[in-house]
Amino acid sequence: MNRLDLTADPVDLCAALVDVPSVSGDEVALADAVEAALRAQAPHLEVLRSGDAVLARTNLGRPSRVVLAGHLDTVPIADNVPSRRDGDLLYGCGTSDMKSGDAVFLHLAATIAEPRHDVTLVLYELEEVEAVRNGLGRLEREHRDWLAADLALLGEPTNSGVEAGCQGTLRVEITTHGRRAHSARSWLGRNAVHGAGAVLDRLNAYTARDVDIDGCVYREGLQAVKIAGGVAGNVVPDECVVTVNFRFAPDRDAAAAEKHVREVFDGFAVVLTDLSPGALPGLTAPAAREFIAATGATPSAKYGWTDVSRFAALGIPAVNYGPGDPNLAHTREEHVDTRQITEATAVLRRFLG
The missing domain is CATH 3.40.630.10 (Zn peptidases)
Structure with a gap:
């Protein structure tokens, strides 16, 4: 030993x-x-x-x-x-x-x-x-x-x-859907990866908070950390998943943090995959x-x-x-x-x- x-x-x-x-x-x-x-x-x-x-x-x-x-x-x-x-x-x-x-x-x-x-x-x-x-x-x-x-x-x-x-953290997956088609006849389909652009637009427009608690300033952040989509090099994809991570100040509890993220992405299918309070x-x-x-x-x-x-x-x-x-x-x-x-x-x- x-x-x-x-x-x-x-x-x-x-x-x-x-x-x-x-x-x-x-x-x-x-x-x-x-x-x-x-x-x-x-x-x-x-x-x-x-x-x-x-x-x-x-x-x-x-x-x-x-x-x-x-x-x-x-x-x-x-x-x-x-x-x-x-x-x-x-x-x-x-x-x-x-x-x-x-x-x-x-x-x-x-x-x-x-x-x-x-x-x-x-x-x-x-x-x-x-x-x-x-x-x-x-x-x-x-x-x-x-x-x-x-x-x-x-x-x-x-x-x-x-x-x-410490900050809290949560992750969600936001899925956009389309219609699969041959890329040579793309007008017959609807591209789900392109549809994810609307998710990214909301992230680009998002303004994160700085929160002072007991003299400590916590900075929040909402970021896309992964994008998965695509079927093959000649197929219009019919699904795209954007994974988003929210690092939140500890004045929000877990439920409030989840509610906030769902409000930011209102209208999209949002699935919570991970959540730890601050x-x-x-x-x-x-x-x-x-x-x-x-x-x-x-x-x-x-x-x-x-x-x-x-x-x-x-x-x-x-x-x-x-x-x-x-x-x-x-x-x-x-x-x-x-x-x-x-x-x-x-x-x-x-x-x-």
């Missing part, structure tokens, strides 16, 4: 985590190593293994509790394991998304035996795949009490800034205010969807905070500036106390 030293410098711990491959669906070796390390090196923590998720918590009776949450899995490896160092940069699959955040959380959970807040560590599997398989969703169903908290910190890469809440910033909660003060950062809106939405749906304020550049996530050249790992560890140690 791979052995992890949770008391080591979190930079070294991050490298050790990266060196244990954990592509989505194959997290067992890393989960085993994390569980064994927590049981051996953190006797002050209650530890739970659930599937390939590992959870640990203090039970000190503090008046508040903070969840430190991160996923153990990565996207497929791109010849970037094992890790390697180049000055202040640590390269490897998952260095940014999000084993650097996991390393910070693991180190602090293991080395702070008397935190100011009770702490729950939640490291879960299958985040990088379809939402129905997400380990955090399973934990919500099977171990809801382990997720209860006054604040949840998700260690997604934010360049050690605070990104509050998360409000929740920055007015006492634990969140204390955390913001500890970071000294000015929170910004999270562009994109993260698992903070799952905590928000449970009524738990949640923010994204972790080392690493999100723009490097999933790339062959993925890396993290190790100074951000050190900084995030110091900030969270001050906050947790």
Whole structure:
């Protein structure tokens, strides 16, 4: 079994985590190593293994509790394991998304035996795949009490800034219909691909909102992300499907977002294929205010969807905070500036106390 030293410098711990491959669906070796390390090196923590998720918590009776949450899995490896160092940069699959955040959380959970807040560590599997398989969703169903908290910190890469809440996302398919004919006698048919132009016209004319919530500005976007149509090189197509993605501010709930998209495309056949609600910033909660003060950062809106939405749906304020550049996530050249790992560890140690 791979052995992890949770008391080591979190930079070294991050490298050790990266060196244990954990592509989505194959997290067992890393989960085993994390569980064994927590049981051996953190006797002050209650530890739970659930599937390939590992959870640990203090039970000190503090008046508040903070969840430190991160996923153990990565996207497929791109010849970037094992890790390697180049000055202040640590390269490897998952260095940014999000084993650097996991390393910070693991180190602090293991080395702070008397935190100011009770702490729950939640490291879960299958985040990088379809939402129905997400380990955090399973934990919500099977171990809801382990997720209860006054604040949840998700260690997604934010360049050690605070990104509050997240956008919601939905996808719809809009189908236009025509009449099939031989392209040499096109007047006998009606081209469904041409008909999709009216859908694109509405998208081109659309004006997206900017929404300020708790000082965080969320920018919405409505975009065509795929067009599928055509039968053969000599056939007028009789069907075309335009896939549209709506990224919406968290002041809209899921139903309101769907209603808005259907209004934009009134008169067209619209089929909803995917929908995940956003998360409000929740920055007015006492634990969140204390955390913001500890970071000294000015929170910004999270562009994109993260698992903070799952905590928000449970009524738990949640923010994204972790080392690493999100723009490097999933790339062959993925890396993290190790100074951000050190900084995030110091900030969270001050906050947790």
